[in-house]
Amino acid sequence: MKTSISKSILLLFSIFLFSNLLAQESYVLQYKYLKGSTYRYKSVANFSSTQEMAGQEMKVTGSTESVSRIDIDKVAANGDFTIIYSYDDMKVTTKAAGYDTTMVQKELIGKRTKYIFSNLGKELSSFAIDSIKIGGEAMGMDLGSGTNQKFNELPGNKLSVGGKWSVNKQDTVAIGGGSMLTKASVEYVLVGKEMKNGHNCLRIDYTSKLEMGGKMNQMGMDMFIEGTGNTKGSVWFDQAKGIWISDESEVDTDMTIAMTGQMAMTIPMTQKVKTVQNIIE
Amino acid sequence: MHIISLRNVRQSLLLIVGWLLLSCSNISYKSxxxxxxxxxxxxxxxxxxxxxxxxxxxxxxxxxxxxxxxxxxxxxxxxxxxxxxxxxxxxxxxxxCVTDLGDNNVFYIEHNGVQTNFKIKDDFVPFEISSGSSCEGQLVFAGYGITAAEYNYDDYKCLDARGKIVIVFRHEPGQNDTLSVFKGADDTKYSNLKFKMANAIKHGAIGMLVITEPLNYNSIRPRGFPWPSLSKIIPREALPLNLCDEKEESIPVIHAGEAFVNAVFTSVDSLKQIQKNLDKVLENKYSDLSSFYVFLKTNILRIQKxxxxxxxxxxxxxxxxxxxxxxxxxxxxxxxxxxxxxxxxxxxxxxxxxxxxxxxxxxxxxxxxxxxxxxxxxxxxxxxxxxxxxxxxxxxxxxxxxxxxxxxxxxxxxxxxxxxxxxxxxxxxxxxxxxxxxxxxxxxxxxxxxxxxxxxxxxxxxxxxxxxxxxxxxxxxxxxxxxxxxxxxxxxxxxxxxxxxxxxxxxxxxxxxxxxxxxxxxxxxxx
CATH class of the missing domain: 3.40.630.10 (Zn peptidases)
Known part of the structure; x- marks a missing residue:
């Protein structure tokens, strides 16, 4: 009896010690992309959008399937890296009442943009190498799946499981003769280790609140966009290699699109986008 | 020798008259x-x-x-x-007509002697189909607010909505369900708010409160119509023009949000359960909210041009x-x-x-x-x-x-x-x-x-x-x-x-x- 109690105590102690060890295991998260290497990600974004006019809703559903390509152009001594971002493939399917179409977005394929990121994934600068004429379906795609981030911002400090960090972002994008401001406050939490796509990964969950507002000019009409949104998602990060492997997210946005000029319109629009991105090579 | 009979003369004359008539009509057409x-x-x-x-x-x-x-x-x-x-x-x-939202929109409920006031924009937003008027009365839950004989579905079947204010879900049963008894995942005309309003009026309702189905949407925030007066950046000139329709009957119609749901249904989770049951049995068994008294005033302005x-x-x-x-x-x-x-x-x-x-x-x-x-x-x-x-x-x-x-x-x-x-x-x-x-x-x-x-x-x-x-x-x-x-x-x-x-x-x-x-x-x- 005495022996059994001792064994139990030992076992409990071991469990406690092991848990403690696990809890104390900490990680430094940092991107370690290699100069000259290429990473390709397959992304599938399913979206549904509802617009309302005079009490009547119009639903549009669809998906965007794309393969993006990240060529690592330069890696600085401090780990900051320069990428050339482009699409190898992009297909947008849109369905609405009496409308069902799939379009390959040829105008976007191969068009390159250069970005410079810090070694923690903060975008430092960007410029388009090739000009892109965005219109029609591509425009819708850009507003939908464009909410996906190329790199999540990582914390500079050591982090244990359960560790949290937050990032506030503000992006202004020039679009259609105007600009669109997106504010996002993202909360990250390190969930733990998980295998993903054959990689030993750290899983990081995130939630964010979005605020959007902007004014542009289309066909001589002023267009206003205002909205709010919520994102929740998870990213799987291969800490040893310093690359992200997968990202799954859900974005809900409530927007108002208004037009003045030749026509006056005020249209409420609700959009839901579920995106899954996985590294393919 | 030439012999001309009377018959031949008559025939010739008829031919000439016919030709003349034809010529005249041709002349008319040409002219x-x-x-x-x-x-x-x-x-x-x-x-x-x-x-x-x-x-x-x-x-x-x-x-x-x-x-x-x-x-x-x-x-x-x-x-x-x-x-x-x-x-x-x-x-x-x-x-x-230009439809705009005026000031002084009011929405509150009384329950067990306690009054709960709701704020415009955060808690409720009027729809543009709403009348500009006020109403007050008991509350009743009318499911999806749909009467559809072809789907053997009637939210008002066992409901007395006369003189009451109805709560309705925004869409229709099984909205995203491809096996829905309605039209699968496609919305039917019964999801149209104008239809819901007309149906509510037909059943004697004096006001309509629309809530978003919590099982289908992450957010049940009230949207209603995006009135420029409630927006930071949308200008008033963006208000759409419509053909004025004086014949159309309307009642106050608003989109109510989470604060209202919590006040009436206790929680969003309770409402989820109500929706789940309704979608399953396709019969509105949760209707009695008579202990709630509602006051609603929507200040919708219709400016005629x-x-x-x-x-x-x-x-x-x-x-x-x-x-x-x-x-x-x-x-x-x-x-x-x-x-x-x-x-x-x-x-x-x-x-x-x-x-x-x-x-x-x-x-x-x-x-x-x-x-x-x-x-x-x-x-x-x-x-x-x-x-x-x-x-x-x-x-x-x-x-x-x-x-x-x-x-x-x-x-x-x-x-x-x-x-x-x-x-x-x-x-x-x-x-x-x-x-x-x-x-x-x-x-x-x-x-x-x-x-x-x-x-x-x-x-x-x-x-x-x-x-x-x-x-x-x-x-x-x-x-x-x-x-x-x-x-x-x-x-x-x-x-x-x-x-x-x-x-x-x-x-x-x-x-x-x-x-x-x-x-x-x-x-x-x-x-």
Whole structure:
């Protein structure tokens, strides 16, 4: 009896010690992309959008399937890296009442943009190498799946499981003769280790609140966009290699699109986008 | 030897009389042809288009003083051609409404002696279909607010909504379920809020509170209508114009959010359970909320702006057929001027092709008929519509309140953008829907042929013929195609092919003559 109690105590102690060890295991998260290497990600974004006019809703559903390509152009001594971002493939399917179409977005394929990121994934600068004429379906795609981030911002400090960090972002994008401001406050939490796509990964969950507002000019009409949104998602990060492997997210946005000029319109629009991105090579 | 019998003389005389009659009718037709068709010249088209699309018309925006000037010009021309006014005027007045949200919208509930007030924007937002009025009464849960016999579904089946304020879910049972007893994942008409409001009124409800289904949406935040007064950046000028509909009955209708759900259903999770049960048994078993008393005031403002169509009648010459009408129309409005333009920049959307060209064809054909010695047997109504660019309002106002009975309207010919692109080609829209009228156009096209093409099916709803089509009236929409100046300040008279516009007008004249002298009714295919 005495022996059994001792064994139990030992076992409990071991469990406690092991848990403690696990809890104390900490990680430094940092991107370690290699100069000259290429990473390709397959992304599938399913979206549904509802617009309302005079009490009547119009639903549009669809998906965007794309393969993006990240060529690592330069890696600085401090780990900051320069990428050339482009699409190898992009297909947008849109369905609405009496409308069902799939379009390959040829105008976007191969068009390159250069970005410079810090070694923690903060975008430092960007410029388009090739000009892109965005219109029609591509425009819708850009507003939908464009909410996906190329790199999540990582914390500079050591982090244990359960560790949290937050990032506030503000992006202004020039679009259609105007600009669109997106504010996002993202909360990250390190969930733990998980295998993903054959990689030993750290899983990081995130939630964010979005605020959007902007004014542009289309066909001589002023267009206003205002909205709010919520994102929740998870990213799987291969800490040893310093690359992200997968990202799954859900974005809900409530927007108002208004037009003045030749026509006056005020249209409420609700959009839901579920995106899954996985590294393919 | 020549022997002439009386019988032969009679036969010869009959032959001569017959020939003379035939000759006379030919002369009549030719005189119609000459006097009518020859009056339609490129110079005439240039005169009309240049006037309507001049800078002084400031783009003929609806509503606006320049559009009124254009209306007066068209009225004067109709009068000059000897057309008859209807109801004492060439102008058919109607109102366009802007719906706005005023101040002092109030929503609160009382329960067990406690009053809970809700804030506009955060807790509730009125819909634009709402009345501007107040109501108070007991609360009742009416499921999805749907009565649909074809789906054997009735949320009001065991419900007394009389004098009460109903709570309804925004959409329909099984909204995203492909196996839904409704139309699978596609929404049916029963999801339309106007339908829900009408159904609530039919069941005696005095107000309607709409809530988002918590099982289907992550957020049940109230959206209602995105009123500029509740927005940081949306300007008031973005409020849409609508055709005023005084006949439509309405009640206060708002979108209520989470605070209201928590106050009435305890929590969003409780509401999820109610929705789950409702979607499962398809019967509204949760209705009694009589311990809740609601006060709701929605301050919806409907600002009326008057405008007008211009219509003139050429009465038919046949005592019977004159009761039937052919409508020849085109919109005379365009989109006005550019705001915030730079000094020296062209800022006027003159709309020479869109649609001074079509209006000019209407005027030229009316003028041609006035010059013809014979008048058509059926009556012809020439009409210039306002508000097309804002949403086909003029033609909708006409078909809502026709000057002549729609049941006796045999066809409608619509002219919209007929002055550009290839000289010899013309697009007909309505070939599939109105095969008989299209066939007449092809017949009459032989005299002075265009290469006709038909592929613009997607433009079925793109102009004023659409409202006639919706009323089951055969139509043809004459259209010369889009171009790079479409809805730009560069749509000017100097870009118009006046020869082509005149040729279109002559074709329309022949088609109109054909239809107006034919005792026949035409097929309409509405699918």
């Amino acid at each position: 119609y042809s000459k006097a009518g068709e020859t009056s339609i010249t490129p110079a005439l088209m240039k005169h009309y288009i240049s006037y309507l699309a001049s800078d002084s018309m400031k783009g003929r925006n609806t509503p606006g003083p320049e559009l009124d000037s254009a209306a007066s010009f068209i009225s004067a021309e109709f009068k000059r051609f000897g057309l008859k006014p209807l109801n004492g005027s060439f102008k058919q007045n109607f109102n366009i 008057p405008t007008q169509n211009v219509a003139g009648l050429l009465p038919g010459s046949d005592s019977v057929l004159r009761n039937e009408t052919l409508v020849i129309g085109g919109h005379y409005d365009h989109v006005g001027v550019k705001k915030d333009h730079k000094v020296g920049e062209d800022y006027i959307f003159n709309g020479a092709d869109d649609n001074a060209s079509g209006t000019s064809v209407v005027l030229a054909v009316a003028a041609a008929f006035s010059k013809m010695p014979l008048k058509p047997e059926r009556s012809i109504l020439f009409i210039a519509f306002a508000g097309e660019e804002k949403g086909l309002f003029g033609s909708k106002a006409y078909t809502n309140n026709p000057l002549l009975p729609l049941k006796n309207t045999v066809a409608m010919l619509n002219l919209d953008m007929v002055g550009r692109n290839s000289t010899d080609s013309l697009c007909l829209i309505g070939n599939r829907q109105s095969p008989d009228i299209a066939s007449i156009v092809r017949t009459e096209n032989k005299a002075e042929p265009f290469t006709l093409f038909y592929e613009k099916e997607n433009l079925l709803g793109g102009s004023d013929h659409y409202n006639f089509y919706q009323c089951g009236i055969p139509f043809i929409f004459f259209f010369s195609g889009f171009h790079s100046d479409y809805h730009k300040v560069s749509d000017n008279p100097d870009k118009i092919n006046f020869d082509k516009t005149a040729k279109v007008a002559r074709l329309v004249l022949r088609v109109a003559w054909h239809i107006a002298n034919q005792d026949k009714h035409y097929k309409i295919i509405r699918k």
